[in-house]
Amino acid sequence: MSGGKLPEGWATSTINEMCNLNPKLKLDDDLDVGFMPMAGVPTTYLGKCNFETKKWSEVKKGFTQFQNDDVIFAKITPCFENGKAVVIKEFPNGYGAGSTEYYVLRSINGLINPHWLFALVKTKDFLTNGALNMSGSVGHKRVTKEFLENYGVPVPPLAEQKVIAEKLDTLLAQVDSTKARLEQIPQILKRFRQSVIVAAVNGQLTKELHKKNKFKLTELNISIPSLWKISEIGQFA
Numbered sequence: 001m002s003g004g005k006l007p008e009g010w011a012t013s014t015i016n017e018m019c020n021l022n023p024k025l026k027l028d029d030d031l032d033v034g035f036m037p038m039a040g041v042p043t044t045y046l047g048k049c050n051f052e053t054k055k056w057s058e059v060k061k062g063f064t065q066f067q068n069d070d071v072i073f074a075k076i077t078p079c080f081e082n083g084k085a086v087v088i089k090e091f092p093n094g095y096g097a098g099s100t101e102y103y104v105l106r107s108i109n110g111l112i113n114p115h116w117l118f119a120l121v122k123t124k125d126f127l128t129n130g131a132l133n134m135s136g137s138v139g140h141k142r143v144t145k146e147f148l149e150n151y152g153v154p155v156p157p158l159a160e161q162k163v164i165a166e167k168l169d170t171l172l173a174q175v176d177s178t179k180a181r182l183e184q185i186p187q188i189l190k191r192f193r194q195s196v197i198v199a200a201v202n203g204q205l206t207k208e209l210h211k212k213n214k215f216k217l218t219e220l221n222i223s224i225p226s227l228w229k230i231s232e233i234g235q236f237a
Contacts, residue, residue, distance in 0.1 A: 006154050007156070009156065009157045009160070010154050010155060010156050010157070011154070011155055012152060012153070012154055012155070013152070013153060013155045014149065014150055014151060014152050014153070015105065015148055015149060015150075015151050015153070016148075016149035016150065017108075018107065018108060018111065018112045018117070018155065019105040019106055019107055019108060019112065019117070020105075020106045020108055021103065021104065021105065021145070021148065021149065022064065022065075022102075022103065022104045023065075023104065023106050024065060025060075025065045025066075025067065025095060027056045027060070027095060028056065029055065029056050029057035029060070030055060030056070030057070031055070031056045031093055031095070032053050032054070032055065032056075032092040032093055033053070033054060033055075033056050033059065033091065033092055033093060033095040033096050033097060034049070034051035034052070034053060034054075034091035034092050034095070034096035034097075035051055035052050035053070035054045035058075035059050035063075035096065035097055035098060036049055036050065036051035036052075036096055036097075036098040036099075037098055037099055038074060038079060038084065038098070038099045038101060038102075040098070041072070041073075041074065041079075041084040041085065041086055041098075041102075042084070042086055043082050043083045043084050044083075044176075045122060045168075045172050046169070046172060046173060046176060047086065048086075048089075049086055049088065049089065049090075049091070051091065051096060051098075053092050054097075056095070056097075059097035060097065062100070063097040063098055063099070063100060064097060064098055064099060064100055064101075064102040064104060065095075065096075065097050065104070066088050066095070066096050066097070066098070066102070066104045066106075067088065067091070067094055067095045067096070067106075068088050068089060068090070068091055068094040068095075069087065069088060069089075069106075069107075069114045070087075070088045070104050070105065070106050070114070071085065071086075071087055071088075071104070071105040071106075071114055071117045071118045071121060072085065072086060072088060072098070072102045072103065072104050072105070073085035073086075073102065073103055073105075073121050074099075074101055074102060074103075075101055075102065075103045075142045075143045076101040076140065076141070076142050077131070077134060077139070077140075077141045077142070079101065080127070080130060080131065080134075080142075080143055081127060081131050083122055083127065085118060085121050085122060086118070087114045087115055087118045101142070103143070103148060105117060105121075111158060112155070112158070112161065113158060113161035113162050113165055115161075115162075115165035115166075115168075115169070116156075116161035116162070116164055116165045118165075119164070119165060119168055120153060126151065129147070129151070130143045130147060130148075131143075133146075133147035
């Protein structure tokens with residue numbers, strides 16, 4: 001990531017300097033943990049994890065391990081490009097496991113706010129450059145470890161990271177709410193069109209016109225020449 005002069009208190013760093021990548025866990029086999037396959041990882045910014053509870057003994061081998069406040073994201077195409085990523089929250093006993101196609105980022109000594117880090121891996125710059133730095137065969141390309149570790153980024157102080165993350169949550173929640181309301185408009189318009197059509201067919205649109213314009217036959221009290229006569233318009237059609 002590139003840019004101009006950094007704000008006061010910010011510094012340039014790399015993910016490798018900020019985070020441990022795919023750290024391991026040592027837990028009791030009988031401990032309940034969350035198991036989350038790739039399908040359980042949301043693509044939206046405010047999406048939630050979808051997991052099931054399993055014993056640690058069932059998932060400690062052959063899967064990627066993580067814990068609460070870790071940031072995970074898909075490394076394989078097209079899941080990476082689709083933005084599958086999430087901050088691990090509210091897993092049973094604080095731990096979980098899942099697909100081997102995850103990268104797990106854990107802040108070193110708690111110096112990086114997980115929600116700020118999550119916002120970083122959701123940026124267009126990260127996703128675009130990650131997609132350009134993949135290896136593997138067609139359909140099975142993965143973001144390289146080298147790209148991830150060396151990805152440079154301007155880092156604000158920890159307190160500012162928290163403020164940024166909270167503002168993002170608030171603003172994007174408002175965006176989602178607005179989007180949901182806008183998505184209702186086509187259906188509202190469709191119902192309105194149908195109601196107008198029904199009203200037209202049933203005569204409701206001209207109901208007031210009928211009330212205001214009532215006609216009756218009256219004698220035409222005027223003088224006309226002796227050779228003239230009064231006829232209806234229909235006789236000439």
